[in-house]
Amino acid sequence: MIYPWHQIVWQQLNEVRQSGCLPHALLFSGQDACGHFALVETLAQALLCTAPDDNGFACGRCRSCQVQAAAAHPDFLVVQLADDKQVISVDQIRELTRFLELSCSYSPHRIALLPHAGEMNMNAANSLLKSLEEPAANTHILMFTTHPANLLPTILSRCQHFRLLLPRKADSMRWLEQQNPIQSPEKxxxxxxxxxxxxxxxxxxxxxxxxxxxxxxxxxxxxxxxxxxxxxxxxxxxxxxxxxxxxxxxxxxxxxxxxxxxxxxxxxxxxxxxxxxxxxxxxxxxxxxxxxxxxxxxxxxxxxxxxxxxxxxxxxxx
Ligand SMILES: [Zn+2]
Structure with missing residues (x-):
């Protein structure tokens, strides 16, 4: 699911994807609480799907979508912050690299998702850099961060960077009104x-x-x-x-x-x-x-x- 204010960027992503030119590494950045991460997750689902619809969304019915819905997709890895940790460790990035080297099971692509890409320690960042320099075929690394300045310039230069803006006020107002708030959307x-x-x-x-x-x-x-x-x-x-x-x-x-x-x-x-x-x-x-x-x-x-x-x-x- 994407929010209405992401329609245009979704169309752009879909066109790039259909032309077969989607880069190996994509970085999305923007403020939190704007639904930006939902866009990244939706893209991950769509890339895993074997029969996406005309608008590029996952079909929800194919074998890959079903496995994904059960949160057990062998071609999908999410690199989360460990419960008691503030940063992603080098071991987690090594696991990501090994994961990307395996061949696909259900999907046309293997996808790694980093919801906190700005929180890597130096060793982890250097390890990721190697993976970005020699990308395995049919793999994508999707990253999201609220602080792109935290990423090494060498990582930034190897990603296509999508800066997601704060939604326009009119779009946010329209969406909020549809949620039937008890207070004024403006306030x-x-x-x-x-x-x-x-x-x-x-x-x-x-x-x-x-x-x-x-x-x-x-x-x-x-x-x-x-x-x-x-x-x-x-x-x-x-x-x-x-x-x-x-x-x-x-x-x-x-x-x-x-x-x-x-x-x-x-x-x-x-x-x-x-x-x-x-x-x-x-x-x-x-x-x-x-x-x-x-x-x-x-x-x-x-x-x-x-x-x-x-x-x-x-x-x-x-
Ligand atoms: Zn599907």
């Missing part, structure tokens, strides 16, 4: 220094906090600590679909707890809701909320809708 992008994936992450954090607040309000309504009218006024502007989805999820989780399907400890909210809602009413309430969900798109009075929704819990709770 989110600004907070995330115009990196769209970081902006979405900011919003997810806020979403979680908002869901927590709603659960607290729901409990306050059930326990009679807050009035329904007051709470409805507070939530009437919120998406009804989202509010209902949250509640359906609570009930689903409660039912799984009751049936002992859920392994872990329930969250604090689930425990508290479970304590006030008799087990025999869980599915009744679920059905009633599901009925409301069918009405959610109708132009009903928003405040009344939320009030009725909360009243369902109050009427069935202890």
């Amino acid at each position: 989110l992008l600004k907070l995330a220094y115009y990196r769209p994936l970081a902006a979405l992450e900011q919003d997810n954090g806020a979403k979680l906090a908002e869901q927590q607040l709603f659960a607290e309000h729901l409990l306050a309504a059930i326990e009679g600590r807050s009035g329904l009218a007051e709470l409805s006024a507070q939530w009437e502007k919120h998406s009804r679909q989202i509010l209902l989805d949250w509640q359906l999820r609570y009930l689903h989780e409660i039912s799984r707890q009751q049936a002992n399907i859920e392994k872990g400890e329930p969250s604090d909210i689930i425990t508290r809701l479970q304590a006030v809602l008799p087990a025999k009413h869980v599915w009744t309430l679920y059905d009633q909320l599901l009925d409301l969900k069918r009405l959610a798109a109708h132009p009903l009075n928003a405040r009344l809708f939320v009030e009725n929704m909360l009243a369902l819990w109050v009427s069935l709770a202890n």
